[in-house]
Amino acid sequence: MTQRKLGRGVAIVGAGMSKFGAFPDKTSRDLFVEAFKEMRASIDKGFDPEIIETLYLGNYSSDLFEKQGHTAPIMADAVGLTPRPATRVEDACASGGVALRLGVLAVASGMYDVVLVGGVERMTKLPTAEVTDTLGSAGDTLYETPAGFTFPGFYAAMATAYMHRYGMTPEHLMSVAIKNHANGALNPKAQFGVSIPDWMEQRVQAALKKGKPAPTWKSISDFLHDDAANPMIAYPLRLFDCSPITDGAACLLLVAAERAREFTDQPIHIIGVGQASDAALHYRADLTTLRAARVAVQDAYAMAGVTARDIRIAEVHDCFTIAEVIATEDMEFFAPGTGFKMAQEGVTARDGAKPINTSGGLKSKGHPVGASGVAQTIEIWKQMRGEAGARQVKGDIPLALTHNVGGTGQTAVVHIYERKG
Amino acid sequence: MTEIAFTTAAFNQFLAEHKLMASRCVECGALALPPRAICVACHGDRLEWVEMVGKGKLAAFTWIYVGPTFMNAEGFSRTNPYCTGIVELDEGVKISARLLGVDPKNPGAIKIGTPMTVEFLERGAGEEKRTFLAFRAE
Numbered sequence: 261m262t263q264r265k266l267g268r269g270v271a272i273v274g275a276g277m278s279k280f281g282a283f284p285d286k287t288s289r290d291l292f293v294e295a296f297k298e299m300r301a302s303i304d305k306g307f308d309p310e311i312i313e314t315l316y317l318g319n320y321s322s323d324l325f326e327k328q329g330h331t332a333p334i335m336a337d338a339v340g341l342t343p344r345p346a347t348r349v350e351d352a353c354a355s356g357g358v359a360l361r362l363g364v365l366a367v368a369s370g371m372y373d374v375v376l377v378g379g380v381e382r383m384t385k386l387p388t389a390e391v392t393d394t395l396g397s398a399g400d401t402l403y404e405t406p407a408g409f410t411f412p413g414f415y416a417a418m419a420t421a422y423m424h425r426y427g428m429t430p431e432h433l434m435s436v437a438i439k440n441h442a443n444g445a446l447n448p449k450a451q452f453g454v455s456i457p458d459w460m461e462q463r464v465q466a467a468l469k470k471g472k473p474a475p476t477w478k479s480i481s482d483f484l485h486d487d488a489a490n491p492m493i494a495y496p497l498r499l500f501d502c503s504p505i506t507d508g509a510a511c512l513l514l515v516a517a518e519r520a521r522e523f524t525d526q527p528i529h530i531i532g533v534g535q536a537s538d539a540a541l542h543y544r545a546d547l548t549t550l551r552a553a554r555v556a557v558q559d560a561y562a563m564a565g566v567t568a569r570d571i572r573i574a575e576v577h578d579c580f581t582i583a584e585v586i587a588t589e590d591m592e593f594f595a596p597g598t599g600f601k602m603a604q605e606g607v608t609a610r611d612g613a614k615p616i617n618t619s620g621g622l623k624s625k626g627h628p629v630g631a632s633g634v635a636q637t638i639e640i641w642k643q644m645r646g647e648a649g650a651r652q653v654k655g656d657i658p659l660a661l662t663h664n665v666g667g668t669g670q671t672a673v674v675h676i677y678e679r680k681g
Numbered sequence: 682m683t684e685i686a687f688t689t690a691a692f693n694q695f696l697a698e699h700k701l702m703a704s705r706c707v708e709c710g711a712l713a714l715p716p717r718a719i720c721v722a723c724h725g726d727r728l729e730w731v732e733m734v735g736k737g738k739l740a741a742f743t744w745i746y747v748g749p750t751f752m753n754a755e756g757f758s759r760t761n762p763y764c765t766g767i768v769e770l771d772e773g774v775k776i777s778a779r780l781l782g783v784d785p786k787n788p789g790a791i792k793i794g795t796p797m798t799v800e801f802l803e804r805g806a807g808e809e810k811r812t813f814l815a816f817r818a819e
């Protein structure tokens with residue numbers, strides 16, 4: 261493996277995101293402006309947007325979701341950045357993470373000192389069947405789509421292979437959803453910022469209010485096995501195993517590390533980056549791991565000079581509950597075939613030894629695909645600076661990681677963050 | 682048969698003739714299914730078509746309850762799900778395909794490793810006619 265290094269240090273000095281959710285009256289532009297304004301307000305020592313030199317924007321499919329192509333210059337113009345270069349990045353659900361990587365490379369190359377990285381997706385305007393088609397097109401439309409595969413279907417198939425090999429059950433997956441909703445309940449930006457017990461209580465109250473018979477679930481497990489409340493989407497994955505369809509945007513300001521103190525006394529440094537690609541699912545030797553994620557993280561660890569043990573918290577790409585289980589193994593936090601036990605035993609909970617997805621993850625926070633990779637970094641930024649409020653992890657967080665995946669793992673991108681001093 | 686280009690159109694034409702065809706690298710012998718025009722094992726571009734016997738084992742599966750528009754048009758729905766998955770052929774390569782001979786009332790009953798045999802599904806008529814790859818559980 262080639263040991264790669266950045267040409268110079270890169271730091272994050274500002275971060276902001278829109279509320280995630282379903283907003284019939286907000287276009288991508290509105291969401292991006294909302295994220296940009298929060299990013300601008302987050303810069304401790306203030307800054308003049310005039311010094312931004314270029315934009316990298318993660319966006320999967322504004323073309324199909326809202327019939328608007330050529331999204332990067334539109335977003336750049338909306339926040340007053342033209343005539344600066346504006347580049348859209350499309351790597352499916354990893355678009356945001358790859359936009360961040362390109363921003364890091366642009367600063368590390370010495371070409372730019374100040375780079376805006378963004379991500380945006382407006383998904384809820386399209387009917388669900390067409391959203392299913394659009395997300396499915398991140399797979400191989402020539403050889404996978406004709407078999408009837410959907411996006412949840414790909415991960416469901418990985419889940420059946422994993423269950424067979426390691427003895428996991430659908431109930432183990434439910435523990436991931438329960439944890440991420442508990443975290444998301446403490447995140448004011450989350451789309452479904454409510455714990456599953458509170459969700460159940462809301463359903464009971466709603467039924468009573470309408471004068472209908474109230475559901476009689478005896479436990480969370482009872483609720484999660486209810487075909488009406490938690491319908492099957494792609495066996496063995498039910499609704500609560502799947503991230504939602506979301507509108508949202510996120511922004512980061514990257515600067516050359518040597519200039520970081522002009523903006524804040526608490527910059528977050530990016531010390532490791534890794535990205536990899538892979539073929540369609542049926543070409544892969546092992547269906548229970550994402551090779552691209554393993555290659556990406558090995559590159560990132562090597563560049564940063566750290567190991568999985570050193571990472572205090574991580575935001576991983578939980579588009580589906582099974583994806584979080586596999587991610588925690590691919591990032592080398594846990595041995596292959598043990599990730600689901602760690603989730604069930606609370607190791608990945610906010611107060612566990614390896615907190616995963618303290619933001620609520622894509623599952624509860626929402627998954628506006630092109631923005632998700634950028635929004636993961638915002639959670640890391642907040643946690644490392646001690647600004648995560650009610651969901652703040654206890655103790656020092658010197659090192660953290662984000663893992664963002666496109667499609668079924670045809671793209672994976674990993675970043676490692678350090679809080680210096 | 683080496684004169685037929687290694688394209689999706691050729692693969693689909695073979696399906697219409699009820700043949701499941703892979704590509705094999707003349708340089709290193711690596712087999713590829715779906716077929717490839719360039720060998721990813723050695724980067725060679727001298728390939729040949731080889732027909733698969735059509736027997737294999739189930740490697741992964743799912744039942745789709747919320748399908749894409751073209752499957753919904755075939756009559757599948759939340760109350761009429763379909764099964765799809767990945768089959769590993771005896772020749773050692775894998776392919777995505779629709780799965781038949783499985784019970785929608787008991788979605789967890791089918792087991793990874795179940796022996797599977799190829800079938801060719803004809804859908805549509807006239808210009809719209811198309812052959813889809815499927816495997817039936819034995």
Ligand SMILES: [Zn+2]
Nearest residue numbers: 706709720723
């Ligand atoms: Zn070869």
